[in-house]
Amino acid sequence: MKKQMLRFSRVSLIYHTKHGETTAAENLSLTVDEGEFVAIIGPSGCGKTTLLSLAAGLLKPSAGTVETGGSCGYMLQKDELFPWRTIEKNIYLPLEVKRQNTPEHRERARSLAVKYGLGDFLQSYPSELSGGMRQRAALIRTLATDPDILLLDEPFSALDYQTRLNVCDDVSAIIRSEGKTALLITHDISEAISLADRVLVLTKRPAHVAYEHRMDFGDVQKPLRRREMPQFSGWFETLWKELNQ
Amino acid sequence: MKYAKEKQLFSHEHMLYLKRRRRRQAVVWTLRVALLVFLLAAWELVTTVFGWVDPFFMSSPSRIARTIASLYAEGTLFYHIGVTLAETLVGFAIAVIVGYGVALALWASETLRKVLEPYIVVLNALPKIALGPLIIIWFGTGSEAIVFMTVLVGVIVATLHMLSAFIATDKNKVLLLRSMGASKWQILYKLVVPSSLASFISMLKVAVGMSWIGSIMGEYIVSRAGLGYLIVYGGQVFKLDLVMSATVILCILAAGMYFLVVLLEKAIVKNAES
Numbered sequence: 443m444k445k446q447m448l449r450f451s452r453v454s455l456i457y458h459t460k461h462g463e464t465t466a467a468e469n470l471s472l473t474v475d476e477g478e479f480v481a482i483i484g485p486s487g488c489g490k491t492t493l494l495s496l497a498a499g500l501l502k503p504s505a506g507t508v509e510t511g512g513s514c515g516y517m518l519q520k521d522e523l524f525p526w527r528t529i530e531k532n533i534y535l536p537l538e539v540k541r542q543n544t545p546e547h548r549e550r551a552r553s554l555a556v557k558y559g560l561g562d563f564l565q566s567y568p569s570e571l572s573g574g575m576r577q578r579a580a581l582i583r584t585l586a587t588d589p590d591i592l593l594l595d596e597p598f599s600a601l602d603y604q605t606r607l608n609v610c611d612d613v614s615a616i617i618r619s620e621g622k623t624a625l626l627i628t629h630d631i632s633e634a635i636s637l638a639d640r641v642l643v644l645t646k647r648p649a650h651v652a653y654e655h656r657m658d659f660g661d662v663q664k665p666l667r668r669r670e671m672p673q674f675s676g677w678f679e680t681l682w683k684e685l686n687q
Numbered sequence: 688m689k690y691a692k693e694k695q696l697f698s699h700e701h702m703l704y705l706k707r708r709r710r711r712q713a714v715v716w717t718l719r720v721a722l723l724v725f726l727l728a729a730w731e732l733v734t735t736v737f738g739w740v741d742p743f744f745m746s747s748p749s750r751i752a753r754t755i756a757s758l759y760a761e762g763t764l765f766y767h768i769g770v771t772l773a774e775t776l777v778g779f780a781i782a783v784i785v786g787y788g789v790a791l792a793l794w795a796s797e798t799l800r801k802v803l804e805p806y807i808v809v810l811n812a813l814p815k816i817a818l819g820p821l822i823i824i825w826f827g828t829g830s831e832a833i834v835f836m837t838v839l840v841g842v843i844v845a846t847l848h849m850l851s852a853f854i855a856t857d858k859n860k861v862l863l864l865r866s867m868g869a870s871k872w873q874i875l876y877k878l879v880v881p882s883s884l885a886s887f888i889s890m891l892k893v894a895v896g897m898s899w900i901g902s903i904m905g906e907y908i909v910s911r912a913g914l915g916y917l918i919v920y921g922g923q924v925f926k927l928d929l930v931m932s933a934t935v936i937l938c939i940l941a942a943g944m945y946f947l948v949v950l951l952e953k954a955i956v957k958n959a960e961s
């Protein structure tokens with residue numbers, strides 16, 4: 443049996459505000475194995491971001507337990523690159539924060555950037571890059587500290603359609619070739635199908651896992667190729683129905 | 688045809704555009720200077736030349752020039768300028784530093800912010816001049832009192848200005864840093880301080896104006912030297928020439944200080960780009 447990198451056991455989370463309480467997750471259980479790419483889809487406002495915050499340890503569950511088998515790297519919807527830093531300095535940011543800013547670590551992060559096509563942009567500022575390139579830089583920043591699990595919160599939703607398909611391909615290729623475990627949150631059904639090994643469908647709020655499917659695209663991992671395969675539309679229909687129940 | 692400018696090639700059309708721009712700027716500057724010359728000339732004409740208005744009530748450019756020259760000859764011109772300038776600059780520096788520090792503390796602790804909010808609102812609304820008598824009793828009638836007044840006028844504005852900039856820090860970028868395990872201290876110097884740089888500059892601009900208000904107001908109440916003192920003294924003995932001369936010098940100094948902040952802004956922007 444494979445090592446589990448992330449396990450939620452009967453997790454509940456309640457937000458308290460002046461106006462009342464919101465149960466964002468209830469009795470939520472899931473696991474992610476080492477090296478697996480899991481996508482989670484759910485209606486908007488159901489508690490997807492909450493789930494990632496729990497996984498990243500930014501929130502403590504109100505009930506149940508969250509266990510992780512390693513360090514987490516968090517990637518947000520927008521690139522959130524710091525405009526006053528060059529791409530290179532942006533990529534070193536997590537190293538600085540985690541006090542791992544040694545020449546070896548910097549070299550590793552740098553070579554990742556070069557390997558994935560950012561070599562010419564290291565001295566550029568974020569405003570000089572296209573949306574797709576910026577999101578790629580954000581991914582390299584996430585990978586800079588060599589995290590064991592990547593947590594991706596709708597990382598493509600701020601991009602236009604054309605860019606989104608390409609960046610989706612890029613990101614998938616990078617994550618697969620680095621052999622990372624990934625948990626992707628999205629509300630885009632086709633994105634989930636084209637990227638993941640396994641897709642979890644969440645219920646409306648309070649969120650818990652309603653359905654779980656293992657994708658059957660064989661060895662095909664490239665999102666653009668998966669979209670052309672005959673199984674794709676079948677999965678789309680299934681997930682569409684489950685999501686709209 | 689191509690033209691080279693700063694090692695870059697521009698099209699003919701772009702060169703024409705740049706030329707038009709330069710010309711427009713030249714027009715603006717010419718009109719600015721012309722307006723000043725016109726106002727000064729009109730002032731001089733209605734007072735000294737035609738004698739429509741008694742220069743006793745309005746002074747005149749030539750009399751102002753003569754007054755400044757005689758202050759210079761007496762050796763007191765730079766003394767008064769120096770006194771006011773020093774009070775203003777010291778007050779400005781203290782107000783900016785204290786304002787920035789207090790804003791940081793208020794940013795760091797929401798409880799402190801909540802507790803102090805009503806006090807800050809009241810202090811902000813209070814006309815500082817109402818504290819004049821208290822300041823005299825506490826600090827006497829020397830420069831300390833004036834510096835204190837200057838700080839008082841500037842510090843609240845500086846605090847509120849920076850606090851709103853700190854609070855406006857992008858929530859998602861804070862979240863990003865927190866996901867990396869950043870401490871509050873790291874969030875502060877990696878994100879909050881650099882992202883509020885533009886607000887810091889605009890705060891300096893506001894604080895420059897406030898410091899002049901504070902120092903002149905202070906000199907009105909207590910002083911025995913400085914430009915504010917010259918204005919008050921000139922008013923009391925009906926020497927309008929003196930009042931106007933000090934005011935003109937004040938205008939020049941205030942503009943100069945503002946200009947320095949603009950230079951600082953340019954230097955910082957350039958530095959951030961390179």
Ligand SMILES: Nc1ncnc2c1ncn2[C@@H]1O[C@H](COP(=O)(O)OP(=O)(O)O)[C@@H](O)[C@H]1O
Pocket residue numbers: 457458459464466484485486487488489490491492493647
């Ligand atoms: N900090 C918070 N305080 C109170 N309620 C929150 C907070 N964050 C999220 N919520 C609520 O929890 C629910 C789930 O939010 P979220 O996890 O962001 O959903 P999703 O990412 O699926 O759109 C929403 O109804 C939202 O209003």
Ligand SMILES: [Mg+2]
Pocket residue numbers: 490491
């Ligand atoms: Mg969300």
